[in-house]
Amino acid sequence: MKTLADLKKIREKAQEEMKLRGSSVRVKIVVGMGTSGIAMGAREVMKTFLEEISNRNLTDVLVTQTGEKGLSSMEPVVDVIEDGKPKVTYGNMNPDKVKKVVVEHIVNGRIVSDYVVATGN
Amino acid sequence: MQDISLHLLDIIENSARAKARNIKVRVIRNVMKNRLRIIVEDDGVGMDSHTIEMAQDPFYTSKEEREKKVGLGIPLLKQNAELSGGCFKMASEPGFGTVLTVDFELDNIDRMPLGNLKDTLLGAVIGHPEVDFDINLITKEKGIEQSFHFDTAAIKEELGDIPLTYPDVIEYIDQSLLEGIQNTNMEDV
Numbered sequence: 203m204k205t206l207a208d209l210k211k212i213r214e215k216a217q218e219e220m221k222l223r224g225s226s227v228r229v230k231i232v233v234g235m236g237t238s239g240i241a242m243g244a245r246e247v248m249k250t251f252l253e254e255i256s257n258r259n260l261t262d263v264l265v266t267q268t269g270e271k272g273l274s275s276m277e278p279v280v281d282v283i284e285d286g287k288p289k290v291t292y293g294n295m296n297p298d299k300v301k302k303v304v305v306e307h308i309v310n311g312r313i314v315s316d317y318v319v320a321t322g323n
Numbered sequence: 324m325q326d327i328s329l330h331l332l333d334i335i336e337n338s339a340r341a342k343a344r345n346i347k348v349r350v351i352r353n354v355m356k357n358r359l360r361i362i363v364e365d366d367g368v369g370m371d372s373h374t375i376e377m378a379q380d381p382f383y384t385s386k387e388e389r390e391k392k393v394g395l396g397i398p399l400l401k402q403n404a405e406l407s408g409g410c411f412k413m414a415s416e417p418g419f420g421t422v423l424t425v426d427f428e429l430d431n432i433d434r435m436p437l438g439n440l441k442d443t444l445l446g447a448v449i450g451h452p453e454v455d456f457d458i459n460l461i462t463k464e465k466g467i468e469q470s471f472h473f474d475t476a477a478i479k480e481e482l483g484d485i486p487l488t489y490p491d492v493i494e495y496i497d498q499s500l501l502e503g504i505q506n507t508n509m510e511d512v
């Protein structure tokens with residue numbers, strides 16, 4: 203059984219890491235979780251982002267969920283927001299595309315233009 | 324929506340959009356009563372009686388109301404519950420929050436599966452760090468009650484300034500939910 207004591211260990215480990223490299227969030231990912239997004243597979247998209255972050259041990263990436271974004275025909279929709287760069291919106295996402303975006307964009311900094319449906323605000 | 328868990332995710336998103344700070348989720352599988360009950364309670368902005376009516380009606384056509392962007396999520400859930408011998412209830416008070424109760428007949432052939440409860444809860448909990456979730460899974464079967472309680476406020480307190488998206492924390496929440504779902508026999512409902 204997982205207990206709160208396990209969390210204490212995680213916290214200590216994370217704090218050690220933060221001492222070394224700072225606690226800044228480099229990339230923020232926002233998954234559109236409105237009704238049409240959910241019906242089109244947004245839950246699996248969210249889950250794949252979380253899996254990839256966990257598997258690749260990405261400690262400077264934040265993932266959140268938000269409501270309808272007015273892009274219903276392109277759901278599931280995902281925003282990738284980096285400090286000082288224009289927001290990139292990916293559309294018609296699925297788990298395989300998420301994996302590609304994580305490797306190319308999040309890890310290596312190359313936007314996957316094939317999946318982009320909007321940029322900027 | 325192919326399963327009940329997707330509906331649950333949709334309801335939770337409604338609560339989050341209503342600026343809830345606390346969301347209580349109960350999933351109660353009562354085999355003796357042949358009932359699967361989902362209760363979602365939030366402390367969001369709430370709705371007046373007119374908006375509650377509107378939220379349940381997919382064919383509301385007044386243009387003025389349409390601009391309020393009440394979607395199809397609630398009417399679809401209500402329909403799916405009623406088609407499987409269940410029922411749907413929503414109570415709300417502006418300024419206090421909303422309680423939503425959905426019942427399904429467990430053995431009804433038209434009931435959609437519960438589906439992937441773990442991924443629904445994992446995404447909701449991590450995707451809304453601003454919300455405290457109080458989750459209870461309860462199974463009543465052959466006179467025995469098994470329950471699982473998951474309280475994200477306690478987790479956040481223990482974590483301090485470590486975000487929920489920290490890799491080991493994702494793993495921790497994923498594993499905890501998995502164990503809870505297995506212990507309450509909610510995997511293939």
